[in-house]
C-alpha cells in the first residue's frame with residue numbers, strides 16, 4: 001500500500017515537472033499568432049479549428065490556424081479531380097493562404113513553388129526546424145524524393161510508418177482438408193490452386209471454387225514476380241522501377257513476358273477467377289463469405305479480418321503465407337508501404353511569418369507533436385502506460401473504426417505533414433495480421449522501391465506527350481494475352497517495337513535524366 005502510494009506520488013510529481021518544462025518548450029511565439037490555412041482531403045474537407053488535437057497544438061505553440069479553405073464543397077467529387085480542383089480554385093482566387101495542406105499536393109507545389117506560389121523549405125528547415133532537420137538527415141533518400149526539379153523542397157509530407165502492406169493469403173483449412181502443405185514454390189502454388197479447382201475443398205460436390213482471386217485485377221499481374229518479372233516499382237500499380245540505378249518499365253522485361261505466358265495458361269485452366277478483370281472491389285467479400293475463394297494477394301490487416309467468418313464456415317482460416325519461390329528461387333514481396341506520400345502541407349509564397357510557420361511544422365515532428373498527430377488527445381483517446389500511448393478500451397471497442405474516430409478529433413490527418421507511428425495501427429490489428437507480418441519480417445522478402453521523380457518543364461512535356469498512349473497500349477495487350485486472345489511469345493517482338501514507336505524510350509530518357517539529377521548518379 002505504502003509502495004503504491006509512493007509510486008503514484010513519484011509519477012504525479014515527475015509528470016507535472018516534465019509537463020511544466022515541456023509546455024514552455026513548444027511555445028513558438030509569446031503572443032498568439034494567427035496563420036490562415038487551406039486544408040483539403042476527402043475525409044475532412046475543411047480544416048476545423050475546434051478539433052481537440054488542434055486546440056492542444058494551439059495551447060502548446062501559441063500558433064492559431066484560421067480556416068480559409070476554398071473548394072471544400074468539392075468533397076463529393078472523385079478522389080483525383082476533387083482535390084486538384086480545390087487547389088486550382090485556390091490558386092485562381094489569387095489568395096494563397098499561409099499554409100496549404102492537401103492530398104496530392106506534391107506535383108502542385110513542385111510546379112507552382114518555383115514560380116513563387118510556395119516557399120522553398122530547405123533553408124528554413126536548416127535554420128529553424130531541428131526536428132525536421134534531424135528526420136531528413138537520418139533519411140536522405142526521403143529528402144531526395146521530396147526535391148523539385150530546382151533542388152528545393154516545397155512541402156512537408158505525410159510519412160506513413162510500417163513496412164508491410166500486402167501479402168499472399170490462402171485457405172489453410174482447405175490445405176488441411178486436401179492434405180497439402182503450404183506452397184513453397186511457384187510449381188507448388190500452381191499444384192495447390194489446381195487441387196482447389198479439382199478436389200472440392202468446400203465440399204459441396206461442385207467444381208465451383210475460385211482458386212486465385214483479387215479485388216484489384218493488377219494483383220493478378222503481380223504474380224509475374226513468380227517468373228522473375230515485375231508488375232510495378234512502387235506502391236502504385238504499373239509504375240516504373242529502378243534496376244541497377246536505371247529507370248526501366250516492368251512491362252518491357254523478359255520475366256514479365258514469361259509471367260504473362262504462364263498466367264494466360266493458369267487463366268485458361270481456371271486457376272484464376274474468370275471474372276478477375278470485372279468482378280471488382282467486392283470480390284474478396286463475396287468469394288470468401290460464399291466459401292469459394294482460395295487465395296489472393298491483399299492487405300494484411302483487412303484480409304486477416306475475414307477470419308471472423310470462422311463463426312459461419314467450419315474451420316475457416318485465411319492466413320498469410322510466405323511469397324512462393326520464383327522459377328529461379330527468389331522469394332520477393334513486391335508490395336510495401338511507400339515511406340512518403342504526395343500528401344502534406346506547404347507554406348504559401350506570401351506568408352509573412354515563414355520562420356514561425358516552419359517552427360509550427362517542426363512542432364509536429366517533436367515527440368509530443370507526433371503523439372498528438374497520431375493518437376489524439378491524452379486522457380480522451382489514449383493514456384500513457386509505461387511511457388507509451390495506449391488507446392482506451394472505449395476507442396478500441398467502438399463500432400467506429402479507430403482511424404475514423406481519430407480523423408474526427410484532428411489526428412491522422414494526411415493533409416498535415418507528419419510522421420505516422422505504426423504503433424497506432426498495431427494496437428487494433430488482429431492476431432492473424434500480426435502473425436503474418438512477423439512471418440514476412442522473418443523472411444525479409446521486401447525489395448527497394450522507386451520513390452518517384454520531379455520533372456522540369458521540358459521533361460514534363462515529353463512525359464505528358466507519350467506516356468498515356470504507351471501505358472494504354474501496355475495494359476490493352478496485357479489483358480488480351482491473359483484472356484487468351486493473342487500469344488505473348490509470338491507477338492513480343494512486335495509489342496516491343498510498338499512500345500518504342502509510341503515513345504517508351506523517350507519517356508525512359510526523361511525519367512532517367514530527372515532521376516539522376518534528383519538522386520545522384
Ligand code: CA
Nearest residue numbers: 200204206208
Ligand atoms: Ca466445390
